[in-house]
Amino acid sequence: MSRLVIVVEKASDWGSYYPSTDVVSAMDYLREPVGSDDERTHVVNLCRSYKYLGTGYYVSLLAEARGHKVIPSVRTVNDLRRRSLYGLDIDDLNQKLANFLPAGGRDTTDFGVLVYFGETAYEDLQDLARQIFEMFPCPLMRIEFERDRVWQVSSIKPVGLHTLDDAQEDAFAQALDKFSRKLWRKPKARRRFRYDIAMLVDPNESMPPSNKKALKHFIEAGKHLGIEVDPIGKNDYQRLAEYDGLFIRETTASDNHTYRFAHRAEKEGMVVMDDPTSILRCTNKIFLNDLMVARKLATPITEIIYRDDPRRVRDLPDRLGLPIVLKIPDGSFSRGVVKVETREALEKAAAELFSHSALLIAQEYLYTEFDWRIGVLNHEPLYACQYYMSRGHWQIYNHGAKGTAKSGGFRTVPVREAPAEVVKLALKATQTIGDGLYGVDLKQVGDKPVVIEVNDNPSIDAGVEDGYLGEDLYLRIMQEFLRRLELKRLGINT
The missing domain is CATH 3.40.50.20 (Rossmann fold)
Structure with a gap:
């Protein structure tokens, strides 16, 4: 069962609201004995200030030490205090402010809005309030705006509950009720889980x-x-x-x-x-290519081509031969990948793909009947699959097929039966990415394996990747x- 604790600095701060057993003073919470309570506890810290080493700061700090889920966390408190951090985080949001700001007020150069658990009374600013709350989960904040030539966010500050007027108190109460009902699950009639x-x-x-x-x-x-x-x-x-x-x-x-x-x-x-680092590193094929080259790992001959350099695109066949494989940097499941057989097809395909990305990957075409996929978890091989090309197509997935995408056959084998050099190269490819769950795609031409890409969040389908390990695959993860x-x-x- 979950326990909700609302911490206020002084009992009078809650004076406008109905009494509740969920509400405790900061001192009572800090003096609470540290025990081995198995009950999951969620803390909403509504102290007047989160100043470093102040009462509110210690409430969040000790909540984390006790294993309680607390809002705001110490990290959020620190991020809000360090202007340089959130200035970077909200840089992309400033471009959208012109659409959010209400009409009129031409002479206004600054104003602010209150945000209660990601909610605000300004409907046009609701999306901005939600995004900032997601970046800095804090119960009660004030977003300050200022205008020089353009509007931008000047500051984001925590606000004390005691500073609210009657209308603001009503808005806060509604937001707290909505937030708590959405966040804290009602206990289920089920067994306890660790x-x-x-x-x-x-x-x-x-x-x-x-x-x-x-x-x-x-x-x-x-x-x-x-x-x-x-x-x-x-x-x-x-x-x-x-x-x-x-x-x-x-x-x-x-x-x-x-x-x-x-x-x-x-x-x-x-x-x-x-983890987010693995997502960033794996979802961009240009980053992956540089990473593999820097590690001196075998890959197909690859070039990065640029939208603003058409001559280099035209000369690709002289360097890579034909056919050539073109890829957008963030494609998945064979999407955004084309094979071109002629110079004319190359220029046409490049022009279409450049409408999605300023940079593309061009690779030599290596024919194989199947690709290897080696699953890796925490630097250890997990499973080995052979994915065969879709019938009548050069890729595993044929997105040009009528209806849904068609895929080729597969064969799952024990890792020990996969070529040792393939498994070894797959493990090397994940070393500089992280210790998560990855799927490394490789081709083997003769005795030489090459890395095609490393996937975070790899495919694990019942009946495919679990073909050898069965339920043990899920258990290991x-x-x-x-x-x-x-x-x-x-x-x-x-």
Whole structure:
């Protein structure tokens, strides 16, 4: 069962609201004996100030030391105090302010709005308020704006509950009620679990990294280890604080909600797979190519081509020969990848792909009947698959097929039966990326393997990647979560 604790600096700060057993004074909370209470506790710190080494600061600090989920966290408090940090984080939001600001007020050069748990009375600024709250989860903030030639955010400051007027108190009460009902789950009639993991999924994704049966296997493996694996969606961002870990099982990208979820979870001190650093490093093929080249790992002959350098594009066949494979940097599941057979096709395909990205990857074409995929978890090989090309097509996935994308066959083998040089190269490829869960795609031409790419959040489908290990594949991944969760509990960084 979850316990909600609302901490106020003085009892009078809560005087305008109904009495509640959830509300305690800061001193009572700080004096609370530290015990072995198994009850999950969530703390809303409403102290008047979070000044360093002040009462409010210590409430958040000791809440984290006791294993309580607290808002704001010490990291959020520190980030808000250091202007340079949030100045960088909100830089992209400043460009949007002109659309949010209300009409009129031409002579106004500064103003501010209150934000209660990501909610504001200014409807036009609601999206901005939500984004800032996601960056800096703090119960009550004031966003200050200023205008020189253009409007921009000048500061983000925590606000004390005691400073609110009657209308603002009503707005805060409504936001707190909405936030608490959304964040703190009602107890379920179920067995107790040692840990809770949120599994981020998109039921409507056409090509998810795990099919429904695989997701069920992850849930069952977690139960076997005393972990509740709870599927959540992109609208559950504010619920992240209730979990101990995050397992992303939808296609990741650095510019969508999957990265925001991973980044927030990491800031909350949760165990995250895959972590935001891995997402950034794996989802951009240009970064990966430079990384592989710097590590002197074998890859197909590759060039980076630029939209503003058409001559270099035209000369590609002289350097790489034909056919040539063109790729956009952030494609997945063979999307944004084309093979060109002629110079005319090269220029046409490059022009189309350059409409999506200023830089493209050009690679020599290597024919193989199948690609190897070596699953790697915490620097250890996990599974080995052969993915065969789609029938009548040069890729594993044929997105030009009628209806849904068609894929080729597959064969899953014990890791020990995969070529040793393939497995060795796969492990080297993940060394500089991280210690998460990866899928390394390789081709083997003769006896020489080459790295095609490293995928964070690799495909794990029931009936495919689990073809050899079966349910043990899901158990091994959940065991790694458990290992990291136990280390976190002991205060050991993984």
